[in-house]
Amino acid sequence: MMSQMAHHAMLLIVVVGVLSITTSGTPVASARRHPLDPLSAAEITAVRTAVLASRLVPARPLRFHYVGLDEPDKPDVLAYAYGYGAGGSSSRALAPRRAFVIARAGGQSHEFRVDVTNASSPSVLSHAVHRGTGFPTITLEEQFAAQALAPAYPPFADSMRSRGLRLDDVICSVLPVGWFGGAGAGARRVAKMQCFVAGATANYYARPIEGVTLVVDLDRMAVVGFRDRVAYPVPKAEGTEYRAGKAGPPLAGPAPAPGVVVQPEGRGFHIDGHVVRWANWEFHVGFDVRAGMVISLASVHDEDAGLRRRVLYRGFVSEIFVPYMDPAEEWYYRTFLDAGEFDLGLWAYPLQPGADCLANAAYLDGYSADQDGNPVKVRNVMCVFERYAGDVAWRHTESGFPSQLITEVRPDVSLVVRMVVSAGNYDYILDWEFKTSGSINFVVSLTGILEMKATSYTHADEITADAHGTLVSENTLAIYHDHYVTYHLDLDIDGTNNSFVKNIITTRRNTGNPATGGADTPRRSYWTLRREVAETEADGQVDVNAGPPADLLFVNPGKKTRMGNEVGYRLIPAGATAGSVLADDDYPQRRASYSKKQVWVTPYNKSEKWASGLYADQSTGDDSLAAWSKRNRGIRGEDIVLWYTLGLHHIPYQEDFPMMPTLSGGFELRPSNFFERNPILRTRSPSPSRGGHSPNCSRNV
């Protein structure tokens, strides 16, 4: 992530007192609040009122850094959703609505819990001051304010002038400083700024003013450091544009044909408030300013058993760690924690209908609070659509019978729930794809713009020392970096208490002797399974690239299939399994030390949501997934959480310039002895009247 002086709040509609979530075209208002529904605009306003009216923190200004739902306790939510627990009596009682707030005032980070059950009389329930290391996310307004400091700072103005640059053309990015030892809890809340020339192109990331760094105290909002270390030519604007009509004439050659997905019977899914129902799936889609999209209470209907069965309690992207690999002064500290330093939901923008999502998509809005605590609505921040990609759910052609060829094919339709985070220069398309087979595919697609460094090089032949990047254009190095997208997935496989099991593929020598497990055949080897149940968190850490291959399962040890197999889901990585190769003692690695292993399993703890800690800006790693996991708690037969980190080492190539074609990775959660048999065996076969084609619309179909 490279954040910049983002004025986007100005572009978003600020709403006050409007309580509705709409889906595109068909507004759906629901007065019934689900306990996991995100705060409404009215509730955010109520939070603001309560906090500002409270005498607990008299210091002003008070700035809101986080306002979000204070999640009810899990047993209460389960009771609401599934009607059990707590004797069942209060299962559908109205849960209290509470907000969690982080605000800065008087140089301190304050935490509030606010009751907004009755939005007209909100009350602060608790207040605390954060005394540990790290700071909350940087607000957009702070970024505007910091950016406004640069041109007014005479040494900076001089530097720009000496480079022949017009201050009007200069745009600065606010970059977290990371942590590189020292103060910790006593640190000043600062950020750095690096600047760009934006006059002639929308792609200012391609035109860095290399060598100039500003340091800003975010609480005092003042420049406290400046360095003009070195000057390189600013790369040319030519060839950097990406906007239609400005990037050159449209491609002249043949192009794919335009197409559209038509659903003659309408959509197959229904959205009721925040609850989505589609085929055998039901889940809640929430929005949180830090995580963005949050999927909760995902359950699948087991048609054979006649039961709705739980799969996941709550899942979201907990962190995106993006360390760059240039040790130079202007680059060494770029070790971004996009969720913890910037808020993923704050950088999720309205999706473009028919382009970001298929034309048949429905959209959901999101609400957050600005720095003053007022609600901000982001229209169409998430979308839901059915996908007809030409995939096959299952098929078989049987040629073994005389005089008949049996072919049974069931085309696949899946449901995609999508959010896009434009974290400064980079864009992350984050998909949850639900399948009728019971699988959930998680896909991350990277696109957007690289972070670039100005250089004197204009040809690779000139490079004699390590340039830490690829020369993607004249005077332009795209710097090597990594992406680690960490998911928090509180799996509840057919119930709350689960175990993590490794089915380890183990080679055996055929002894030739049935008495010792062998067979009297010339086969010399085979593999079988060694089953390991993870007892504690140490057993729950897996580098999927090392050690023997294994199926990784999350099972419910209290539930077995008819055949006696433990009910479970398994995790299948599908590309993008890179782990961090930074030194263990390096500072960014200490802050995100979970990034060396793709899999961590922890016992559920309501407070353990953010892999790099609640206060991630300038964090030291003392509040992080790896730190919590050092306690090595028991995870067998417990309410456990899977943390999966999808990773990529990104060596840029010229194709990534000036705008990167999508690169994807993902993983699958797949039912594995969860159902008694293939749950979609009895899916209807397609016929001309059901999906085969649509006569009114067909042209060449």
Added chain:
Amino acid sequence: MMSQMAHHAMLLIVVVGVLSITTSGTPVASARRHPLDPLSAAEITAVRTAVLASRLVPARPLRFHYVGLDEPDKPDVLAYAYGYGAGGSSSRALAPRRAFVIARAGGQSHEFRVDVTNASSPSVLSHAVHRGTGFPTITLEEQFAAQALAPAYPPFADSMRSRGLRLDDVICSVLPVGWFGGAGAGARRVAKMQCFVAGATANYYARPIEGVTLVVDLDRMAVVGFRDRVAYPVPKAEGTEYRAGKAGPPLAGPAPAPGVVVQPEGRGFHIDGHVVRWANWEFHVGFDVRAGMVISLASVHDEDAGLRRRVLYRGFVSEIFVPYMDPAEEWYYRTFLDAGEFDLGLWAYPLQPGADCLANAAYLDGYSADQDGNPVKVRNVMCVFERYAGDVAWRHTESGFPSQLITEVRPDVSLVVRMVVSAGNYDYILDWEFKTSGSINFVVSLTGILEMKATSYTHADEITADAHGTLVSENTLAIYHDHYVTYHLDLDIDGTNNSFVKNIITTRRNTGNPATGGADTPRRSYWTLRREVAETEADGQVDVNAGPPADLLFVNPGKKTRMGNEVGYRLIPAGATAGSVLADDDYPQRRASYSKKQVWVTPYNKSEKWASGLYADQSTGDDSLAAWSKRNRGIRGEDIVLWYTLGLHHIPYQEDFPMMPTLSGGFELRPSNFFERNPILRTRSPSPSRGGHSPNCSRNV
């Protein structure tokens, strides 16, 4: 693969003298033969005539095991396709049309080369007798004949009677015996048969008659061995059906909505004979009875350079190795080489329109020869369609400018070319997905039916010893196994001579001293690239799961970008990277020893097409990818071939019964410094009139 007495040839139209390739709905006849066009029906007939008329092999019967195109030499094809080489004078001259034939007669394997340039006067150009190890693929007719032997063999009939089974209900599969030491070149050509009860279900694989084995001499077509070793209960038929209407009532609950892709302006691709042109891509789609679909001469138009540029000369699935992991007498030898023992193209059936492929697909037919040498047409054996999956080609939202939010999104449309191989019980959906970005995604989707073993167990609690599989139903073990799908990909990146380069991610300690490549910053580590160019075949072997992470590139050392970077493509595994864990000295591993590494790179050699050898049945591994590669030839700056093996360890789960939901893996070939910049930067932005939606058809879109 489990092959059975397949009568499917009876179901396919036998055509004589018809020379045309059709695309569904719009027949396209082309008299101009491309040098890589597969043999036409007329040419196959001519081959038969010439071989049977030849006096070189007087022995009868003579059975055709392989009839296919004898590929012209690569320089001649390149000259035809791109008009260069050979002085250019004869570049479009009519190349001779030749066939390659493998036939069995007199207990020997004969090879013929036949000229069919003039199909009315074909001539045998050469004849040879194969004297090495191994045998050609087993024909369908041999399988029918072998199957017919079983009920007529009294000891077998007695065994069935003693089990209370009706011979009418029994169906047998013909299974290659593998190789487990011994004879080699002097071996008898035999196969084994295992049988099933098929009366009450189409899914006879679920009802094995465990413990009974027949051995058949395929040349003499006689039973030469029989064993009734042990008896287990035949698993019940109930719950094994998968046919619509027979698998139970259709699912009653909510289902995905039917949908169809509409292309208001028609398809975006054109098929001229076997040449497909779509967007910036052009390639030739052929069909070979052993490989099935063959993609040749894939080239991409570089709009910025105004040039058509080569990517791949020829690519196909060379082998599918499927070893089972049960050392028992009836299972140890099941170590299938589906292409080499059975022919992938022979087990590719007509695709079901609107189910196997999207409704907007076009279809291509395939031709092969039956055992008597007569042409057999398989209608709609391959399909081509544009895919509108809701993916994004590139996007960016820029919030850094005051009072404007820039959002540019280019939806992705790709072109899928598909074949499905129903290799007995298993179905492999084999996709090549071409993208306008220049990428090719290769996807293998596994579905179909597991191989099952009868057992006395009815509940997992009864299992005390290693069962070598999962209890998926009462009395039914689904046996552990692997799938290794090996691609032969003759890459010609922007020209014939390429190098294989590993960009190895290498951690460096920051020395803190610019004089030693460090920087005076507190950052302690970073990674950079160590570039290794593979000199010989030994360097070309990569286990992608071991060693340091690396980008794997195929570059043209003679071509550089404007910036001086070597022009290349890179290989990106996307899941399914399992390697074999069998012992090196185990027989199946010796036959397919390439299966321990995903990547092999060899110098192009026209004869090296089949990873497990031309004569794979009962092969010993002496003619195989690993054997050829032992010569350790130079591969730097040569015409090189990438062999990529996609692998899965398959632990079955109950969901895979009685029919497996699709499980996919794949890899991507992605341009990497091939283009000067993002080649689809100038793609048109979607508008309501181009793909956004289609007003005549919209209902809820």
